[in-house]
């Protein structure tokens with residue numbers, strides 16, 4: 001499908017909107033912006049929450065609205081959709097690299113967390129030194145989307161963006 | 165009652181479970197036994213309250229009075245709440261909280277698995293989203309049952325007593341209310357028993373044998389505890405209607 005000028009302008013505007021809790025990754029790279037469609041001269045933007053109770057959801061919606069307005073993209077509407085539900089697969093490769101540079105271990109593939117749910121050891125790489133000699137301290141971290149790890153080599157604690 | 169009324173009651177029941185239990189667990193915020201577990205409980209509370217919002221938004225739409233989730237959470241009275249009694253039982257000590265959470269999570273997980281294939285598209289998408297979160301909850305509470313049960317003499321005694329105490333609130337989930345028939349899955353009891361038994365065995369704990377079960381919550385007959393929760397939760401929005409930040 002070919003993107004209209006308005007749609008591509010909206011995408012590039014939204015790729016400047018940062019996640020309020022991890023301000024190095026855009027809401028587009030996080031996979032929160034699901035669709036942007038122009039219909040009868042109006043833009044329809046759909047966003048999806050990461051975790052159901054993520055307190056950032058409202059802030060993100062407000063920032064999206066504000067950014068679209070500032071770029072002169074009115075008229076538009078922004079609605080929240082639940083399906084298909086957000087998954088860490090929706091984070092772009094660029095986004096994963098950004099997370100890592102920021103000191104958050106990006107989500108490993110699904111099988112890693114499934115293994116963990118089955119009680120097996122998983123290998124999460126320390127974003128500080130690259131060691132895989134790491135230990136999960138708690139599967140619940142500083143925000144709903146993260147688990148708390150520590151590195152047994154460089155001894156630094158770090159956040160891991162857990163698979164969902 | 166029409167199908168729409170049944171559906172509305174189901175959405176309220178599911179939303180109220182998540183809201184009331186979420187509110188309960190959030191009482192641990194700042195009081196957890198260690199920082200990591202304080203954060204874990206706060207995270208679980210947040211997930212549940214987020215899930216409550218989705219169900220109550222659906223309920224508000226079905227109700228068709230132009231209300232939203234906040235109205236349903238803050239402006240209804242005790243008799244209108246349809247949560248399971250287990251969700252409103254006080255936190256007690258850490259073992260009591262774990263026992264309550266464990267019994268609830270085991271049921272919640274099975275329920276959401278089934279609801280993920282519901283022919284009601286809204287319940288289906290909410291269940292699919294919630295299931296991912298509840299998978300983590302169930303793992304956390306099950307791990308703690310094992311850790312406390314197979315821990316010290318004192319921790320074992322505390323978690324066994326906690327499991328025994330909560331037991332007669334665990335059956336209500338499997339006694340269908342009139343409104344849920346044909347909408348919520350039936351016959352989850354055996355799967356729940358099996359799953360609970362496996363964890364209790366690993367934890368070297370005894371499975372309670374009492375068969376008498378307390379019910380009432382689903383139809384608005386609550387314990388004395390719910391009123392106190394609502395008094396705290398609803399005070400601000402009732403005292404200052406439509407207040408904003």
Ligand SMILES: [Zn+2]
Nearest residue numbers: 126129151154
């Ligand atoms: Zn390291």
